Amino acid sequence: MREFLILFFLLAGVFFFTVSTIGLLRLPDVYCRLHANTKTDTLGIGLIFLSLIIYEGLSPVSVKLGIIGIFTWITNATSSHLVARASYYTDVKYFRGKRKDYDHS
Amino acid sequence: MLELLQGLANNYFYCYALVLFIIGFYTILSHSNLLKKLIGLNIMQTSVFLFFVALAYVKDGKAAIITGEEGALYTNPLPSALVLTGIVVTVSVTAFALVLLVKLYSYYGTLDADEITMLRGNPE
Amino acid sequence: MIILDLLLLNILVLCAIAAIRVRDLLSAVIIFSAYSLLMAIIWLQLGSPDVAITEAAVGAGVTTMLFIATISKTRRYE
Amino acid sequence: MIYNSLMIATAILLVNIIICLYRAAVGPTPGDRIVGINMIIGKTVTVMVLVSFIRQEALFLDVALTYSLIGFIATIGVVKYLELKHL
Amino acid sequence: MYKEEILILRVVVRFMMPFIQIYGCYIIVSGHLGPGGGFAGGTIVAASMILYALTFDVDRALDKVPHKHATMLESLGGIWFMSCGIVGLLLGGNFLANGQIGVPLGTPGRLLSGGLVPVIYFGVGIKVAMTIMSLYFSLVEEDR
């Protein structure tokens, strides 16, 4: 049961990482790519760390893993906000409306 | 010949250190922008560190930190101590070179090595 | 283990080539910081965490900021 | 079993890093490049943790903690330079 | 202005700074037990001050740690290192002698068991932190 949980969470985490990478490739502009960055990346980190914490049990290692997870979430959100803000104020055009209106070039 | 190839395949870290060294050296020789040259220099230094640490690597060895267990196999700590010194020197060299670049730019108005040579005139 | 090593080293070489091929100096510096990140993983693989933590501290914080400061004082494009 | 799956997960993450590197090298605006590097930082932290579990050395986690703490300095620097043209 | 507007960055940096600094101190003094040492820890502490200078302003950071104080602390780190070395000479050993002069070199995993090593690393950490910080500040400050 425990092994199954570990493998399931690990797989889910890797899946979310892969989804975020696909999103980074497919989405049209900076803002949408930032969505792919923060969202799926953070959940990927969370799930993989959760699986490793289950694997390790309660020990200093899992406490440190929790600290790493918390700080990664904070810094990831902050840097995404900053990139979005800088792009907005340096007039990077954002894609609006439906996909079919967008000329992919 | 086959032995040579096998030896290369066994020591792939050395091969890649060589490749990185060549990339850095090529950058220093071919790019005329000084900041690019500095990045090439950094890549070259890192390749040398990679060679050193790969020399120290023992297969299945643990990191050279004594945790009190008996009869464990450790990697060689001496090259990594050398590399630590090397990294300190790298940072200092990089900072010094960057300050020199700022001074050069304020004097000549460009960072291109060829242009600076032209501006200084032909020594002959 | 050997597959991980080879993959990492190939990414490293790709990263180095990308860093020197880009025309924009700011992008070159950004990619160079990624190079330093990958280098830190390789130090871990080679079993020398001392070097890895030094590379992490230097590459993530100091060297990149010094490069960006220089770019902000000189020009951005080659 | 778990050892092998950790290995496979690390390999998949490394392949992901290559794709992020493509975005960082090609991306049209500097913002795209920073997004690529941000994702590489997140994946690198995870790879470091996985490597420390594969090699069974708890002390390697310190390196990952370092990156998660000061990994965003470069991002702030680049963003401030893009917005203000000086630091 | 840039510095007052970004609320999230301001709050997050002010929240994160003590954690970065205390982590840097941990890396400095536990250099003989795990990865790290004076240089890495000092660089992390300096990185926190670089973060401060980025978020607010270089001038404000220079108000906090002026060049005079930075130079003084840097010299203090050097003097600290020298005097720790001379302790070995005074007690009849070599320069920087550690186990030779009878300092207990205790068990692995204990923080203060490395004899003089953590004490020396403390000085090295101060010196490195101040050096790198003032390097960055003096590269940036003459911008305006």
Next chain:
Amino acid sequence: MWQERKREIICKIIVLFFFWLLISWDLDWSNLLLGFFFSTVISFVMSKELLRADESPPLLLRSHLLVNFVFALIWEVIKANLLVARIILDPKLPISPNIIEIPQKLKLPVTQALWGNSITLTPGTLTVDISDERILVHIIDEEIGKRIQQNPVQKILLKMEKVN
């Protein structure tokens, strides 16, 4: 004035000391001494730079709300992550991004920053700019944008401020 500052500094020392214990995980007397020394020095030297008490609700006293907040945030993240994953993996890529403006209800800087970061972490939405009156949010889908106002995270943060 001095009383308040003293309480602030003691609070910081406790938090930093706790962090030191977590990362070093050792109850030896030398470790405790060094940790106490470093946390005291840092909170005295940097006391002007760190967060002040009047900028945040007393988070340590309202820890039940903080735990509540964390769990609500995680639940939101998981829910919306699946949504974004479905959008990304869809071959037609059905996105309709836009930048919208929503009013800001929170007052204190710390809760404002927490709310902004929660918006960024919640999938489909991304804080572009934040001030005392409004928040600019980039949304990836119109449906997600409509739901942003009745986010449970914001309610918890409002409650946290009201207690103060």
